[in-house]
Each structure stands twice: as structure tokens, then as C-alpha cells.
Amino acid sequence: MEPLIAIVVGALFAISVFLLLSGSLIRLVMGLFVLSNATHLLIFVAGRLTRENPPLIAEGMKVAEAGIANPLPQALILTAIVISFSLFAFVLVLTYRAHRSLHTVDTEAMRVAEPAPRAARLRGRDV
Amino acid sequence: MSEMTGWLLVWPILLPVLASALAVVAWGRERTQTLIGFAGLLAQFVAALALFVQVWAQGPLAMSMGGWAAPFGIALAADTLGAGLTLIATLVALAIAVYAWADSTPEQRSGGLFPLVLALMTGVAGAFLTSDIFNLYVWFEVTLISSFGLIVLGGRREQIDGAVKYAVLNLLATTLLLIAIGLLYGLTGTLNMADLAAKVAQLPPGAALESIALLFLVSLGMKAALFPLYFWLPAAYHTPLPAVSALFAALLTKVGVYALIRVFTTVFPEGFALTREAMAWAAAATMLLGALGALAEVDLRRLVSYTVVSGVGVMVAGLAIGSEAALLAAIFYIVHSIIISAALFMAAGLVVRSAGSADIEQLSGLYKGVPWLAVAFLLAGLSLAGVPPLAGFWPKVYLVQAGLDAGAHMLVVAVLLSGFLLLLTVGRSFALVFWREAESAATPASPAPGASAALAGGGRHLRYALGALVLLTLLLGLYAAPVVEVALRAASELRAPGPYFDAVLGTAELRP
Amino acid sequence: MNSIILRTASPFLVGLTVLFSIYVLLRGHNEPGGGFIGGLIGASAFATYTLAEGAAATRRALVLSPIALAGIGLLIAGASGLASLLFGDAFLTGQWWFPAFNPELKYLSTVVLFDIGVYLVVVGAILAIIIGLEDET
Numbered sequence: 001m002e003p004l005i006a007i008v009v010g011a012l013f014a015i016s017v018f019l020l021l022s023g024s025l026i027r028l029v030m031g032l033f034v035l036s037n038a039t040h041l042l043i044f045v046a047g048r049l050t051r052e053n054p055p056l057i058a059e060g061m062k063v064a065e066a067g068i069a070n071p072l073p074q075a076l077i078l079t080a081i082v083i084s085f086s087l088f089a090f091v092l093v094l095t096y097r098a099h100r101s102l103h104t105v106d107t108e109a110m111r112v113a114e115p116a117p118r119a120a121r122l123r124g125r126d127v
Numbered sequence: 128m129s130e131m132t133g134w135l136l137v138w139p140i141l142l143p144v145l146a147s148a149l150a151v152v153a154w155g156r157e158r159t160q161t162l163i164g165f166a167g168l169l170a171q172f173v174a175a176l177a178l179f180v181q182v183w184a185q186g187p188l189a190m191s192m193g194g195w196a197a198p199f200g201i202a203l204a205a206d207t208l209g210a211g212l213t214l215i216a217t218l219v220a221l222a223i224a225v226y227a228w229a230d231s232t233p234e235q236r237s238g239g240l241f242p243l244v245l246a247l248m249t250g251v252a253g254a255f256l257t258s259d260i261f262n263l264y265v266w267f268e269v270t271l272i273s274s275f276g277l278i279v280l281g282g283r284r285e286q287i288d289g290a291v292k293y294a295v296l297n298l299l300a301t302t303l304l305l306i307a308i309g310l311l312y313g314l315t316g317t318l319n320m321a322d323l324a325a326k327v328a329q330l331p332p333g334a335a336l337e338s339i340a341l342l343f344l345v346s347l348g349m350k351a352a353l354f355p356l357y358f359w360l361p362a363a364y365h366t367p368l369p370a371v372s373a374l375f376a377a378l379l380t381k382v383g384v385y386a387l388i389r390v391f392t393t394v395f396p397e398g399f400a401l402t403r404e405a406m407a408w409a410a411a412a413t414m415l416l417g418a419l420g421a422l423a424e425v426d427l428r429r430l431v432s433y434t435v436v437s438g439v440g441v442m443v444a445g446l447a448i449g450s451e452a453a454l455l456a457a458i459f460y461i462v463h464s465i466i467i468s469a470a471l472f473m474a475a476g477l478v479v480r481s482a483g484s485a486d487i488e489q490l491s492g493l494y495k496g497v498p499w500l501a502v503a504f505l506l507a508g509l510s511l512a513g514v515p516p517l518a519g520f521w522p523k524v525y526l527v528q529a530g531l532d533a534g535a536h537m538l539v540v541a542v543l544l545s546g547f548l549l550l551l552t553v554g555r556s557f558a559l560v561f562w563r564e565a566e567s568a569a570t571p572a573s574p575a576p577g578a579s580a581a582l583a584g585g586g587r588h589l590r591y592a593l594g595a596l597v598l599l600t601l602l603l604g605l606y607a608a609p610v611v612e613v614a615l616r617a618a619s620e621l622r623a624p625g626p627y628f629d630a631v632l633g634t635a636e637l638r639p
Numbered sequence: 640m641n642s643i644i645l646r647t648a649s650p651f652l653v654g655l656t657v658l659f660s661i662y663v664l665l666r667g668h669n670e671p672g673g674g675f676i677g678g679l680i681g682a683s684a685f686a687t688y689t690l691a692e693g694a695a696a697t698r699r700a701l702v703l704s705p706i707a708l709a710g711i712g713l714l715i716a717g718a719s720g721l722a723s724l725l726f727g728d729a730f731l732t733g734q735w736w737f738p739a740f741n742p743e744l745k746y747l748s749t750v751v752l753f754d755i756g757v758y759l760v761v762v763g764a765i766l767a768i769i770i771g772l773e774d775e776t
Binding site for chain 2: 020029043045047080086087101111112114
Binding site: 054056059078082086089093 | 669670671675764768771772
């Protein structure tokens with residue numbers, strides 16, 4: 001099972017890199033989203049995949065019986081999902097605001113905060 | 128160790144988070160929020176001071192959250208480095224808060240300025256004081272979420288533009304960090320840094336570990352603004368409120384550098400030749416390109432952003448050399464850079480405020496209108512360049528000495544050359560902005576009368592905040608011995624982390 | 640959204656979903672469930688209400704602003720960790736209270752208090768995002 005999921009993780013990474021290299025902000029954000037989901041899957045595989053019982057301690061017992069799944073990756077992924085959920089909510093709103101105030105989602109055209117150097121601008125005027 | 132001393136670790140994190148929650152409940156009530164903001168930051172500073180005094184007297188300290196025994200629970204821990212950086216960060220945050228209060232409109236203040244600053248300080252203190260690598264990631268995200276809120280506060284067009292770049296690249300960096308942590312967990316089955324150090328040392332060195340180490344270097348380097356991943360910083364740091372720029376420049380990159388130091392002294396202490404080599408070259412390139420970028424820049428606030436980048440190179444150079452003296456220099460430089468980055472951004476903000484522009488080729492003759500600002504800018508700039516009586520001088524002396532001892536001549540040349548370039552930058556901007564005769568035609572907002580009028584409102588408090596930081600860098604330069612002593616203790620603890628590990632793992636009692 | 644079916648059904652749906660979210664919150668004490676998932680269910684209840692009646696109606700229904708709700712939740716969660724200070728334990732160590740009149744009652748603990756805090760933080764934060772987005776469009 002692990003090799004299969006590992007291949008899926010690799011494919012997701014490839015997709016996200018492809019999207020991240022795109023010039024459109026929307027695709028860029030999509031790429032980040034795929035990347036973070038691939039990462040969650042990666043942590044899941046890193047914790048080893050087993051077909052076991054849920055990690056719960058039965059009533060009246062002090063420790064869990066043998067053969068329970070590793071709860072730590074699940075806790076890590078849940079934390080990471082919560083964090084990425086809130087961050088992406090922010091980034092999506094930001095993208096929307098950027099589209100409204102800058103009138104573009106083309107990353108090459110977003111130069112309000114980074115105007116071209118003065119020398120280059122002058123040269124541009126001469127030509 | 129009784130649990131009560133362990134609580135000293137909790138307060139610097141818990142107090143600002145509670146204050147932030149309280150300020151959020153008082154949403155829209157601007158005066159209440161401001162009051163809670165200052166109370167929270169002051170309480171955090173006092174807590175950090177108490178923690179530092181304890182760590183200085185008794186050595187490293189740790190506490191497992193919820194009483195879950197190490198290495199399974201999440202432990203907070205402080206050695207001299209963590210406690211010292213928390214102390215200086217909370218102190219500088221207080222000065223920045225005064226500046227932020229005096230420099231913001233009531234709408235910005237009721238729009239969440241203080242709750243967000245408190246949340247950011249929670250994340251910063253948490254990152255300095257955790258000994259769990261996944262928890263470190265969580266604190267990074269706490270600072271990131273609050274910095275997102277802060278960077279768009281005000282909502283001008285260029286802020287949105289800067290925020291997009293800042294958000295996307297920092298999100299990418301933290302995701303890469305999470306990948307590195309996931310892979311490391313898959314390899315070792317633990318997240319506790321002391322436990323990781325032991326487990327990694329037992330693994331055979333090879334491609335897997337080396338690539339994880341490189342992944343840590345890339346992701347944390349991106350957060351710290353290390354070459355070639357620093358471009359987001361000068362694209363974004365000049366856009367928000369000056370106080371927010373000061374806060375980011377003072378603390379966020381330093382948290383990245385701290386994490387680099389922590390990870391590469393505990394988890395990957397030695398034997399990662401490729402990573403070390405990459406780190407040294409990246410540090411040298413960061414120093415030089417940061418200084419060159421600053422020299423070429425005409426926007427004063429972007430110029431200051433580039434000097435922040437250059438400083439990151441100096442700190443990472445210390446880590447790349449790795450000897451005790453080099454780590455001492457890196458730690459001293461972090462303290463210096465926290466103070467000076469904030470001071471320079473404050474000064475740049477005041478220039479914009481008094482003259483209405485940040486273009487150093489258009490500004491002129493500000494010395495006549497605001498002489499105190501000229502003096503403060505010059506002192507802060509000279510300290511940045513590393514001119515002798517000021518605080519920036521000492522860490523560079525130690526670093527050059529350590530570099531020569533270790534045979535890292537390339538880094539020594541880079542440190543000296545970048546210092547020279549920064550001196551040129553500071554001289555050029557000071558001469559243009561403050562010293563040359565005012566050209567009345569070129570400066571539409573005439574500085575002399577306009578300055579005092581623009582600063583009449585909260586101007587006094589802005590001056591106090593900047594003055595306090597400049598005084599601090601002067602004092603640290605003149606009385607460097609105590610800082611060197613603290614940095615030396617911190618560096619030697621990093622080189623021999625036994626007591627820190629014992630505290631984290633709770634094994635101190637087991638040893639004679 | 641202007642749908643008469645949704646608007647007629649939403650009061651019942653919202654009431655039931657909030658009740659269910661509280662059930663899940665308390666169930667989390669000993670079985671799968673808890674503050675986070677309960678909070679998500681609770682937030683989805685109010686999200687339904689926002690879709691049917693608009694952001695202004697949700698604000699009125701909540702009384703407090705969502706962000707203040709999240710703040711209160713954070714305060715409760717932080718304070719529940721502080722309780723262990725009184726007993727000399729580490730931060731966030733669970734403390735239980737078994738009252739004399741009914742020692743079988745397993746719910747009176749700082750752990751449940753923490754979960755309630757998480758529930759409020761999740762509900763508040765998600766509604767702040769949803770209402771913010773609703774206002775943007």
C-alpha cells in the first residue's frame with residue numbers, strides 16, 4: 001500500500017509544481033492547495049499504513065490493546081489541515097481583493113509594490 | 128525540578144494569547160484594545176525577564192504540556208538562547224507598540240492592530256521556547272496568520288500587491304517545512320528535538336538524511352530570507368504601516384534564523400557536508416546581494432528591507448562556520464539586528480512622515496527640519512554597517528576572528544565587503560536625504576515647517592520609541608561585555624546541548 | 640440565495656444541527672467527537688442560515704460578533720489550562736471534579752472546558768470568514 005500512496009504523493013507534487021510555475025495567481029494558489037494536500041498524505045504515509053483498530057482505549061483499561069493505528073500522524077495531519085484551511089481562506093480572499101484593486105491576476109503584471117527601476121523606466125521612454 | 132518553575136515557560140506564551148483573546152472580545156472599542164495591547168506586551172516582557180533570570184541562574188528549563196512524559200508529549204524548553212531571544216524580542220516589541228500606537232489611525236487600531244501584534248508575539252515566543260519540531264511549525268503558522276492580518280491593515284493597493292507575494296511565498300516555505308518534518312518523522316518516528324538528535328545520530332548518514340537536511344535549509348532559509356529565496360522580502364516589507372514593517376523586520380526573519388540555528392545544532396549537528404557547503408555559499412551571497420540591493424535602491428523603505436536581508440547573511444554565516452565563537456557572533460548579531468532593523472524601519476517611516484516621500488533622490492535637507500531624526504538615522508545606520516562604538520561592530524569582529532580560525536576565508540571576505548557596501552549605502556542615503564542642501568523645487572513637501580506640523584500629534588512618542596532603540600544599540604556597543612557573556616553561554620550550550628536535552632527529556636535526575 | 644424551500648427549512652435545520660453539534664462536542668469526552676468537529680458542525684448550521692437569510696440575519700442571531708465568539712473561546716481554552724496551576728501540575732494537565740452528590744458524573748473537567756473553548760473558536764473563526772466573504776460579494 002505504501003508504494004502506491006507514495007506514487008500518488010509524487011504525482012500530486014508534480015501537479016503542484018506545474019501549477020506553481022504558472023503565471024496566473026489563481027493557478028498558483030491552486031498549486032499551493034495541491035501541495036499542502038500532498039504533504040498531508042505524505043505525513044500519513046510517513047506514519048506507516050496499517051489496517052488496525054482506531055486508536056481508542058477501551059472502557060476500564062489503562063492502555064490500549066495491541067494492534068491500534070498510530071494516532072500521531074492523524075493528529076499532525078488534523079493540525080496541518082486546520083492551519084492550511086484558515087491560511088487558504090485568507091489567501092483566497094486576498095486573491096479576490098487583488099483582482100478587484102489591481103485588476104489583474106497575472107503575477108508578471110503585479111508591480112505596484114515593485115515598480116521597475118528608474119533607469120529601466122527612462123530607457124523605456126527613450127526607445 | 129518542581130513544576131512551578133516550569134510555569135515560567137508558559138507565561139511568555141500564554142499571557143499575550145489571553146490578552147489577544149480579550150482584545151478580540153473588545154472588538155471595535157479602540158481605547159480598550161490599546162490598553163489591553165500594552166498590558167499584554169508589558170506582561171509578556173516581564174514574564175520573559177523572569178524566565179531569563181531563572182535560566183541564567185539555574186540552566187536549561189523544560190515542561191511537558193499536560194504532563195505527558197517526553198518524548199511523547201510536547202515540551203516547552205528554554206536554554207540561554209531561547210530565553211535571551213524571547214527577552215530581547217519582547218523588549219523591542221514594546222518600543223514598536225509605542226510607535227504603532229502613535230503612528231496609526233483609530234480605524235487601524237480598531238481594525239485589529241493590537242490583537243494581531245499580540246498574536247504575532249505569541250507565535251514568536253512559542254517558536255523560541257518549544258522543543259518539539261512540529262510545534263515549531265505550528266508557531267510559525269501562528270506568526271504567519273497574524274502577519275497576514277497585519278500586512279493588509281490599511282488596505283492600500285501596494286499593500287495588497289505586497290501581501291500577495293508575501294503570503295504565497297511564506298505559505299510555500301511553511302509547506303516545505305512541513306514536508307521536511309513529515310519525512311524526518313517517517314525516518315525517526317519522533318518529533319521531540321532532543322529525541323531526534325539521538326535518533327538521527329544513530330541512523331547511517333546517507334542521501335535520505337542529507338536531503339531532509341537540505342529541505343530544512345531551503346524551507347527555513349526561505350523564512351529567514353536567505354539567498355536565493357529572499358526576493359519576497361524587499362517586495363513586501365516596505366508596503367505595510369511603518370510599525371508593522373519594523374515588527375516584521377525585527378522578528379520574523381530572526382525566528383527563521385533561530386530555527387535554522389536550533390535545527391542545525393541539535394538535529395543535524397555535523398557531518399552534513401553538502402548542506403554546510405550550501406549554507407556557507409548562501410550566507411555569503413545573501414550578505415553581498417543584500418548590501419548591493421540596498422546600494423542600488425532609491426526607495427528608503429525598500430533600501431532598509433535589503434539591509435535586513437544582508438544581516439540575515441551574517442547570522443547564517445556564523446551558523447555555517449559552526450564553531451563556538453562563530454555561534455557567539457551569530458547570536459550577538461541576532462540581538463543587534465532585532466534592535467537595528469526595527470530602528471531603521473521606524474526612522475524610514477518618520478522620514479516618509481516628515482517629508483511625504485521615500486525617494487532618496489528627491490528628498491533633501493531634512494537635517495534642518497528634523498535634526499534628531501538625522502542623528503538617530505545616522506547612529507542606527509552606522510551600527511548596521513558595523514562602525515566601532517556601536518553594537519553592530521562586536522559580532523562582526525567575533526565572526527571575522529572565528530572565520531579566520533576556521534579557515535572560512537570566503538565568508539570573512541564577504542562579511543568585510545558587505546560591511547563596506549552597507550557603509551556606502553548608509554553614507555549615500557544620509558548624504559542625500561539629510562545632508563545636501565534642500566532643493567525647494569525638487570521637494571514639494573518642504574520639510575522644515577511641514578515636519579513639525581505633521582509630527583505634532585503623536586510625534587513625541589514616535590521620537591521616544593526610535594530614541595529608545597538607538598540608545599539600546601549605543602549601550603550594547605559601549606557595554607558589550609554582558610551581551611558577549613550571554614551569547615557565549617548560549618553558544619556553548621548549543622555546542623554541548625547535554626543539559627538542554629536532559630531538561631527536555633526529563634533525564635536530569637537520572638544522572639549523577 | 641433566494642430559495643423559498645431553503646428559507647422555510649433553515650430554522651429547523653439550524654436548530655437540529657446546532658443541537659447535534661453540541662451532542663458531538665460532549666460525546667468527544669470519551670468517544671470519537673470533540674470540540675473541533677462539533678464546532679465545524681455548529682458553523683455549518685450558521686452557514687446554512689447565512690445562505691438562506693443573509694449575513695445580517697446571522698449577525699443578529701449570534702448576538703455577539705463571530706470574532707468576539709472566537710475570542711471568548713480562546714479565553715476559555717486558555718483558562719482551562721491555567722486550572723492545573725492551582726494543583727501544581729504542568730500547563731494543560733486535565734483536572735477532574737467528582738461532586739459528592741454524583742461521583743459518576745464524568746463531564747466536570749477542564750478537558751471538557753477546553754473542548755468548549757475550541758468549539759467556540761472554530762464556530763467564531765469560520766463564521767467570521769464566511770460572513771466576511773458574504774460581505775465581499
